[in-house]
Amino acid sequence: MCPRLSHAVPAPAGAKIRAWAIHESQARYLQAAYGLPPGVLYRLWTQEYYAIAPAPEPRETGLAPDG
Secondary structure, X not given: OOOOOOEEEEOOHHXXXXXXXXXXXXXXXXXXXXXXXXXXXXXXXXXXXXXXOOOOOHHHHOOOOOO
């Protein structure tokens, strides 16, 4: 189950386009998924959404102490 979205953060298009230039694989994904150039999508998609999820139990991460 995914956590509910709880935060919307402004996402300026210029910053996204600069990030796209660094992470080209994201641009290819966006173009394939939505059929629009990434620059257009970034100008339309003006917020990033996040959720705060509970921390996993140490045993779920493999970081639990032996014993």
